[in-house]
Amino acid sequence: MGNAEQIHAKMRASIQNYDAEAAAAAAREAVASGVNLLEAVEKGFAGPIRELGEAFDRMEVFLPQLMLGADAMKAGMAILGESIRAAGGQVASKGTVVIGTVEGDIHDIGKTVVAALLQANGYDVHDLGVEVPAGRFLSEAAAQKADVIGLSALLSTTMLYQRDVLELLRNKGMKEKYFVAVGGAPVTQAWAAQIGADGYARGAYEAVQLLEANRKRWAK
Numbered sequence: 465m466g467n468a469e470q471i472h473a474k475m476r477a478s479i480q481n482y483d484a485e486a487a488a489a490a491a492r493e494a495v496a497s498g499v500n501l502l503e504a505v506e507k508g509f510a511g512p513i514r515e516l517g518e519a520f521d522r523m524e525v526f527l528p529q530l531m532l533g534a535d536a537m538k539a540g541m542a543i544l545g546e547s548i549r550a551a552g553g554q555v556a557s558k559g560t561v562v563i564g565t566v567e568g569d570i571h572d573i574g575k576t577v578v579a580a581l582l583q584a585n586g587y588d589v590h591d592l593g594v595e596v597p598a599g600r601f602l603s604e605a606a607a608q609k610a611d612v613i614g615l616s617a618l619l620s621t622t623m624l625y626q627r628d629v630l631e632l633l634r635n636k637g638m639k640e641k642y643f644v645a646v647g648g649a650p651v652t653q654a655w656a657a658q659i660g661a662d663g664y665a666r667g668a669y670e671a672v673q674l675l676e677a678n679r680k681r682w683a684k
């Protein structure tokens with residue numbers, strides 16, 4: 465097993481063991497050894513968190529385990545994020561992204577993974593957190609001179625707030641200023657088209673590809 469695989473395995477185990485300290489230690493090791501951090505996030509943290517979510521759906525694990533797994537991932541991401549940001553200072557930003565989970569929705573794992581992978585790929589990412597009202601997406605996008613607005617929704621009820629953000633943008637004549645990407649488990653390409661979003665991605669890796677494919681729209 466190569467060095468990178470060994471580190472990915474430690475990261476994976478930390479999530480599977482719900483061990484935040486081990487996740488932080490594995491993340492530190494990833495940074496120190498110079499492995500590709502984007503790949504480490506995907507293979508070491510995003511994969512096992514998704515598997516944990518699926519195990520939860522099958523009722524093989526319970527809510528406390530799910531929360532502890534998420535906490536472990538956050539502890540690791542805090543370290544990787546720092547390092548990714550430091551590296552970002554040396555390369556030109558590919559664009560500014562304002563991302564958050566929409567109003568009424570407290571799910572933040574997927575959105576955090578998307579934010580981290582975008583950051584790892586050279587985007588300047590401002591994570592607004594969860595339960596973000598439509599108006600705040602607009603004010604933060606303006607304040608940060610954003611190119612992209614990312615809207616995450618995990619509930620079929622809160623998906624509707626993605627539409628509200630787009631309606632508010634259109635009502636204020638600001639839609640054309642931003643590339644609006646939507647995502648989250650219940651969100652589909654058809655929903656994105658219905659509400660007039662510019663793009664949809666099924667997962668974090670696809671989110672990076674979506675922005676790469678559309679980058680010329682905001683490149684200066």
Ligand code: B12
Pocket residue numbers: 510513514517518520521527530531534568569570571572573574575577578613614615616617618619620621645646647648649650664665666667668669671
């Ligand atoms: C973890 C979890 C929780 C945790 C959240 C912890 C946290 N800090 O986030 C807790 C326990 C708190 C929770 C609470 C609730 N949950 Co919940 N939860 C989940 C679960 C099991 C996993 C979600 C997750 O983190 N997945 C892992 C991540 C990596 O995947 P992801 O979120 O899909 O994100 C990926 C993509 O969607 C995409 N993506 C995500 N965001 C974005 C944004 C953009 C811009 C783009 C491009 C892409 C993108 O990329 C991500 C990375 O690959 C799902 C089940 C499921 N299958 O989704 C249910 C689920 C979403 N929850 C559900 C429900 C009902 C609830 C509650 C209402 C439960 C309740 N009765 O109290 C509350 C909601 C409270 C609220 N107001 O928000 C339902 C939703 C049903 C529906 N369709 O409406 C689900 C589907 C479970 C189920 N089968 O019933 N939940």
